Amino acid sequence: MSKIAVVYWSGTGNTEAMANEVAEGAKAAGAEVDVLTASEFGADKMDAYDAVAFGCPAMGAEELEDSEFEPMFSDCEGKLGGKKIALFGSYGWGDGEWMRTWEETCKADGAVLACESVLANEAPDDEAVAACQALGKALC
C-alpha cells in the first residue's frame, strides 16, 4: 500500500478543500494518507512517504505563501530528486503564473510530477473537485 502525504497551506479554506479531495482520491485508490498543514511537515518527513501532494494558493505577487509554506517547501527541495509529487492550489485574479513557476522549480529539483497540476479559481468547482481526486489517485 502506498503511503501518501497531502501537505498544504490555506488562508481562506479553498486550498484546504482541495487537499481534502486529493486525500479522498488517494484513499479511494487504496493509499494510506496523512493530511498535514505546512507547519506540520518538513524535509525530515519526506522519506516516510512514497509520494507527496503539495498544495498552496497564489499569494504575494504570483508567489507561494511566504511565511509558512515557502520555507517548508524550500526545506524539502533537497529531497525532491526522483520523488513522486503533484501540485495543486487555488488562485484569484491571476493566470496561474505561480503554478508554472512552482512546476519549473520542482522539475529543476528532479521531482517526478505524477500528473498535471490542479488549479481552482477560488473555491473548487465540481470539475476541480474531480481533478483533485484524480490527482490523489495518480500519486498511488
Ligand SMILES: Cc1cc2nc3c(=O)[nH]c(=O)nc-3n(C[C@H](O)[C@H](O)[C@H](O)COP(=O)(O)O)c2cc1C
Ligand atoms: C495576500 C494575497 C495575495 C494574493 N495574490 C494572488 C496572486 O498573485 N494571484 C492570484 O491569482 N491570486 C492571488 N490571491 C488570491 C488567492 O490566491 C485566492 O483567494 C485563493 O483562493 C486563496 O486560497 P486559500 O483559500 O486556500 O487561502 C491572493 C490573495 C491574498 C490574500
